[in-house]
Amino acid sequence: MPDALTAAPPAIRWRRSRLLLRDAGIGIALLAMVLFFALAAPDFLSGANVGNILTQITINLILATGMTFAILVGGIDLSVGAVMALCAVVAGTVMKGDGLSEPLAVFLGIAASLAVGAVAGALNGFVSSFWSIPSFIVTLGMLNVARGSALEVTGARTIYDFPDSFIAFGTATLFGLPLMFLLALLLLLVGWVVLTRTVFGRMIYAIGNNDEAVRLSGHRPFTTKVAAFTVTGLCVGIAAIVYVTRLSIANPILGVGFELNAIAAVIIGGTSLSGGRGSLVGTLLGAVIIGVLSNGLILMGVTDFIRQIITGLVIIGAVILDSYRARLSRAA
Amino acid sequence: MTAIPAAAAGSGANGGPDAGAGGALSLRGLGKRFPGVVALDGVSLEITAGEMHALAGENGAGKSSLIRLLAGIHRPDDGEMRLDGVPYAPTAPIDAIRAGVRVVHQELNLLPALSVAENLLFERLPRRGGGFLDRRRMDEEARALLARVGLDAVSPRTPVEQLGIAQRQLLEIARALRGEGRVLILDEPTATLTPREAGRLFEQIHALKARGMTMIYVSHHLGEIFSLCDRVSVLRNGRLVSTERTVDTDPPSLVRAMIGRTLAQQAPVSGATLGAEALRVRSLLPRNAPPDGRIDFSLRYGEILGIAGLVGAGRTEVLRAIFGADGERPGTIERDGRPVRIRAPRDATRAGIGLLTEDRKAEGLVLPMSSAVNTTLGALKRVANGGFLRPRAEADACRRYAAELATRLSGPHQPAVELSGGNQQKIVLAKWLFAEARVLMLDEPTRGIDVGAKAEIYALLGRLAAEGRAILVVSSELPELMHLCDRVLVLSRGHLAGKVARADFSEERILALAYSRFMRQAAS
Numbered sequence: 001m002p003d004a005l006t007a008a009p010p011a012i013r014w015r016r017s018r019l020l021l022r023d024a025g026i027g028i029a030l031l032a033m034v035l036f037f038a039l040a041a042p043d044f045l046s047g048a049n050v051g052n053i054l055t056q057i058t059i060n061l062i063l064a065t066g067m068t069f070a071i072l073v074g075g076i077d078l079s080v081g082a083v084m085a086l087c088a089v090v091a092g093t094v095m096k097g098d099g100l101s102e103p104l105a106v107f108l109g110i111a112a113s114l115a116v117g118a119v120a121g122a123l124n125g126f127v128s129s130f131w132s133i134p135s136f137i138v139t140l141g142m143l144n145v146a147r148g149s150a151l152e153v154t155g156a157r158t159i160y161d162f163p164d165s166f167i168a169f170g171t172a173t174l175f176g177l178p179l180m181f182l183l184a185l186l187l188l189l190v191g192w193v194v195l196t197r198t199v200f201g202r203m204i205y206a207i208g209n210n211d212e213a214v215r216l217s218g219h220r221p222f223t224t225k226v227a228a229f230t231v232t233g234l235c236v237g238i239a240a241i242v243y244v245t246r247l248s249i250a251n252p253i254l255g256v257g258f259e260l261n262a263i264a265a266v267i268i269g270g271t272s273l274s275g276g277r278g279s280l281v282g283t284l285l286g287a288v289i290i291g292v293l294s295n296g297l298i299l300m301g302v303t304d305f306i307r308q309i310i311t312g313l314v315i316i317g318a319v320i321l322d323s324y325r326a327r328l329s330r331a332a
Numbered sequence: 333m334t335a336i337p338a339a340a341a342g343s344g345a346n347g348g349p350d351a352g353a354g355g356a357l358s359l360r361g362l363g364k365r366f367p368g369v370v371a372l373d374g375v376s377l378e379i380t381a382g383e384m385h386a387l388a389g390e391n392g393a394g395k396s397s398l399i400r401l402l403a404g405i406h407r408p409d410d411g412e413m414r415l416d417g418v419p420y421a422p423t424a425p426i427d428a429i430r431a432g433v434r435v436v437h438q439e440l441n442l443l444p445a446l447s448v449a450e451n452l453l454f455e456r457l458p459r460r461g462g463g464f465l466d467r468r469r470m471d472e473e474a475r476a477l478l479a480r481v482g483l484d485a486v487s488p489r490t491p492v493e494q495l496g497i498a499q500r501q502l503l504e505i506a507r508a509l510r511g512e513g514r515v516l517i518l519d520e521p522t523a524t525l526t527p528r529e530a531g532r533l534f535e536q537i538h539a540l541k542a543r544g545m546t547m548i549y550v551s552h553h554l555g556e557i558f559s560l561c562d563r564v565s566v567l568r569n570g571r572l573v574s575t576e577r578t579v580d581t582d583p584p585s586l587v588r589a590m591i592g593r594t595l596a597q598q599a600p601v602s603g604a605t606l607g608a609e610a611l612r613v614r615s616l617l618p619r620n621a622p623p624d625g626r627i628d629f630s631l632r633y634g635e636i637l638g639i640a641g642l643v644g645a646g647r648t649e650v651l652r653a654i655f656g657a658d659g660e661r662p663g664t665i666e667r668d669g670r671p672v673r674i675r676a677p678r679d680a681t682r683a684g685i686g687l688l689t690e691d692r693k694a695e696g697l698v699l700p701m702s703s704a705v706n707t708t709l710g711a712l713k714r715v716a717n718g719g720f721l722r723p724r725a726e727a728d729a730c731r732r733y734a735a736e737l738a739t740r741l742s743g744p745h746q747p748a749v750e751l752s753g754g755n756q757q758k759i760v761l762a763k764w765l766f767a768e769a770r771v772l773m774l775d776e777p778t779r780g781i782d783v784g785a786k787a788e789i790y791a792l793l794g795r796l797a798a799e800g801r802a803i804l805v806v807s808s809e810l811p812e813l814m815h816l817c818d819r820v821l822v823l824s825r826g827h828l829a830g831k832v833a834r835a836d837f838s839e840e841r842i843l844a845l846a847y848s849r850f851m852r853q854a855a856s
Contacts, residue, residue: 198719199712206709209698216657216695217710217763218681277700 025321026270026285033289037296044299047176054181055246057291059239061184061284063258064265065191066121066235068283071266072195073228074208074275075128075135079142080236081258083120085251086150087113087240092159092250095166102163109166114237120146121233125226135229143259150252158251162244170246180242185284187238191231192280204228208276264311265290268318289314354416355432355514355546356381357402363410364397364570371397373570374411379515381416382544384537386557386578389567389590393782395550398567399517402548403435404428415514429455432514436504436521442492449474449488452507477506480539482532496644498529505533509540516540517548522556526642534560554583566590590783601794601816607633609669610802611654611685611771616663618649618826625826626663627653631771636793636803638813641823641846647806648690650823651773654804655680655687667771681710683771686764688757690775690806696760697748704730704744706759710767733762737792754785761792772796773804778812790816810839824849 037044063080070077095109124142128135172179195201203224206214211221244250269286271278293314297307357379364372372394379385387395400406401413404422413420415431422428428435442451449470450457458469474488481502492500501521508516518537522530537560541547549561557564558578565575566589573589610633615626627650631637639647653661656674664671667683674680680687689695697706707730708715715725730744739758741751748759757777764772777793778786793816797803807813813820814837822829822845830845 197721199716199721200719202705202712202721206698206701206705209700210694212695213698214709216655216677216687216689218678218767219709220676220678276698 026268026282026289030285030289030292033292033296037292037299041296041299044296049295049299051173051176051178053288053291053295055178056295057287058178058181058184058246059242060258060261060265060290061181061287062187062235062239062242063262064269064283064287065184065188065280066232066239067259067262067266068191068269068271068278068280069195069204069228069235070124070135070232071263071271071273072208072275072278073204073225074211075125075139075225075229076263076273077121077124077139077229077232078136078259079120079124079139079146080232080239080262081255081260082143082146082150083117083233083236084240084243084255084258085253086120086146086153087116087237088244088250088254089150089154089159089252090116091240091244092162093153095162096159102165106163106166110241113240114234117233117235117237117240118230119233121236122226122230124233125229128229129222129225147252154252156252158249160249162248166245167248170242170248180246183238183242187235188280188284195280200224200227205276208274210276261290264315267322268315270318270322272322286318354381355544356416357420357515357546357548358414358417359398359411360413361411362398362401362408362413364401364406364408370570372401372408375567375570375572376411377565377572377575379546379548381546382541383563384541384547384549384561386561386564387548387550387567388554388557388564388586389573393567393590394570395567396519397570399435399519399548399550402428402433402515402517403437404433429511432511433517434508434511434513434515435517435519436501436508437519442500442503444493445491447489447491448478448486448495448503451492451503452477452488452510454507455510473510477510478503480509481506481536498525501525502529502533505536513545515546515548517550519550520552521549522551522553526644530556554586557586558583587783601636601790601797604634604794604798604800606635606818607800609633610635610667611804612666612669613654614664614666616650616653616665617661618646618653619658619661620649621646621826625828627828629821629828629831631802631804633770633800633802634797635819636797636805636817638817638820639804639806639823640810640813640820640842641829644825645823645846646826647823648775649826651687651775651804651806655685655773657687681767681769684769685771686710686767686769686773688760688764688772688774688777690779692753692756692760692780696763697756699749700747702730702745702747703734703739703741703751703759706748707733707744707762707766710763710769714766729766730762733765734758736765737762738788752785753781754788757781757785757789758792765796770800771802771804773806775806776808777805778807778809786812810842813842814839822846 043049063084067077067080091109091113094112095105097105097108100108120142124135124139127133128138169179174182195204203214203219207221207224214221243254265286266278266283267273267286268289269278269282269284271282290311293311294307297310302310359375359377362372362375363370375394375398387398389395397406401408404425404427407421407423415433420431422431422433443454452474453470458466458473460466471488478484478486478488483499483502483506486495486499492503495503505518505521521533525533537547549557551557561578563575563577564581564586566573566586568590609630612630614628616628617623617626625646629637639650641647649658652658653663654665654674656676656679660673660675665674666672667685672679672683674683677687693699698709704726708726712721715722715729727744733739734741737758739755739762741755748756751759774793778789781789793803793805805813805816818834820832820837820842822832822842824846827849829848832842832845
């Protein structure tokens with residue numbers, strides 16, 4: 001029996017390599033895109049431009065990392081853009097608090113942002129799984145609550161003049177790469193380890209596929225769902241800090257539509273909207289594809305409007321591709 | 333065959349769809365391949381007009397593939413089909429419907445939120461000018477169709493989701509009866525029906541037969557095949573093994589043809605030495621049970637205890653109540669003599685109780701995920717270290733139990749969805765063994781599993797009991813329970829109608845108890 005178990009028949013081996021090829025598809029698409037822009041726009045591969053791209057995708061990468069958790073567990077979070085604004089203005093308000101030393105102000109600001117994000121995420125997860133309401137609806141509500149709160153907290157005003165030591169993070173580089181991008185990459189790596197190597201990650205995938213089977217195996221899907229949404233919120237809190245340190249402002253109307261970009265990155269990366277299938281590697285590729293596309297088209301002189309059209313088509317194309325992938329793996 | 337009383341009765345006016353002329357099917361050298369599987373291999377079969385022809389065979393023998401070809405869901409790779417002498421090559425289900433070949437599938441394809449009438453007439457809704465629905469004609473046509481399957485009491489405007497599963501099955505059949513049918517294919521139509529409902533269905537089938545409808549009947553129930561059908565064809569591994577008149581053969585030879593060998597005389601599985609009391613249930617009130625339907629019983633280590641009853645008697649609910657799947661239920665549950673409070677499945681698993689649900693795919697397995705993942709899902713702590721999974725430990729666990737249960741899989745990474753029913757069931761069993769459940773509750777453990785794999789599961793349960801586990805089995809098949817169990821509890825309409833010990837086992841006795849509550853109802 002053990003022998004029969006270890007030796008995969010050729011058909012299976014062939015299937016595995018086909019699945020691998022299937023997942024490599026996104027990577028190949030990205031390479032083709034890079035090649036195209038390198039030829040079409042001479043400056044595309046210059047050091048400065050690559051740095052630009054990495055800086056531009058940092059925030060979306062962080063949001064998409066969090067979004068991957070929500071989507072894998074079978075949900076979605078539409079509130080990330082609005083919650084990010086709330087995180088940013090709360091952090092800004094705390095940092096500008098009277099009588100705080102600069103390091104303490106920065107520390108408290110960051111802590112506040114993370115806390116606001118985590119609480120918003122936990123609330124999303126709690127409400128949607130406790131009452132079995134689609135997270136689509138719950139987070140749509142949270143979107144409005146968070147945006148309204150951000151406006152209320154600031155009186156619709158923009159906060160600026162942050163401590164210099166804090167602003168310095170935004171432009172800092174390490175080994176020639178933007179520090180904030182490296183931070184995002186590190187976050188993604190941690191997320192990847194959590195999803196692929198831990199019990200928590202396993203539960204997320206299992207629940208995304210079949211939460212009743214998980215419940216009947218003696219677990220509480222509720223806890224895992226709340227935790228997954230909390231991770232999404234935590235990432236929003238981190239993204240808010242990155243935003244403020246880079247642009248040196250915090251205003252209540254920032255982040256409009258960011259949730260859609262994050263979802264797009266996750267979907268282009270091949271993660272199934274119905275949950276349980278996908279990976280953060282895909283999300284990374286998805287975020288890079290969106291960034292490269294946008295940057296390359298600008299360099300080629302394509303207008304904003306046309307750029308938006310093309311980005312939309314790419315998203316739809318990715319989903320069409322995904323439907324073929326799903327069919328392929330069913331047939332396999 | 334005898335002459336066809338073609339379209340003798342009924343017409344479109346009373347919604348009475350009838351056998352159109354003919355219905356003779358000729359299949360020649362049909363072949364169908366899927367990646368890695370030959371589903372059908374050179375199947376040639378002549379089905380005479382007006383005949384009732386049974387298809388028998390184990391799961392995966394090719395019955396469903398053949399039906400899919402006839403229904404236009406798949407196209408054959410080789411061979412041809414003829415309907416009344418004319419080439420029949422449907423490329424989509426609509427072609428089959430237009431040609432008068434109607435299939436009642438095993439899966440229910442109804443739209444739950446829509447009304448009975450809308451579901452029945454969905455393929456061609458009666459309409460008035462300007463695209464408006466003709467509600468009155470819909471109701472009339474629907475009522476006529478409902479009467480044909482004995483659902484006279486159901487209103488055409490009822491949403492389908494309010495109907496029971498048996499009624500839905502009859503609704504599927506009623507839908508297929510609409511229009512000019514030439515060939516009606518019934519795929520396991522009685523799988524979800526109670527004997528009484530099945531009886532009603534058989535009446536309708538007899539009526540259709542009398543009108544000369546050609547029918548293909550797929551069923552695991554040999555009794556049905558012999559009482560209903562004119563001829564029976566047996567498929568094995570995609571090949572046609574035999575076609576015989578039912579009067580010329582008998583169930584044992586049919587089984588031999590299906591499995592290609594004789595089933596050894598089955599020795600009883602139970603009979604292990606009994607140990608201490610593992611589980612005691614005192615006045616438990618399962619969900620949907622009548623207020624006085626309190627359940628009391630005890631189960632000892634080494635014992636296999638069966639729960640018998642008709643569909644809807646509340647058997648599954650008893651298991652779910654013990655497992656906490658429907659939340660905390662009134663009554664007390666004792667494990668090893670100590671009361672345990674069970675509010676959710678996790679409390680039950682902590683108490684060493686495992687449940688193999690009836691619906692493996694929806695409730696037992698995470699289908700797209702690997703066999704290893706599914707094996708360890710109930711006890712992730714055993715393959716984790718500080719929250720981090722140990723992939724090698726997982727694969728080892730999967731291999732160990734696969735070897736122990738003789739599960740056929742290509743390796744720990746093979747997704748559960750790719751396994752056959754019997755092997756999937758073994759993975760679920762492995763999950764509970766790995767979680768060290770000493771009380772195993774199994775709900776219809778052999779449903780949808782072929783004959784050979786069934787025997788394996790029985791032997792396995794016998795071994796698990798002999799190793800000192802306590803086993804509780806729900807099954808709709810009395811021979812299965814009588815083969816497996818030391819004792820059988822019989823439920824009737826949510827009441828514990830009686831307990832039968834092995835020495836007193838007989839189908840008559842158990843059935844009498846299962847019907848007892850219905851008798852009383854009728855008497856009062």
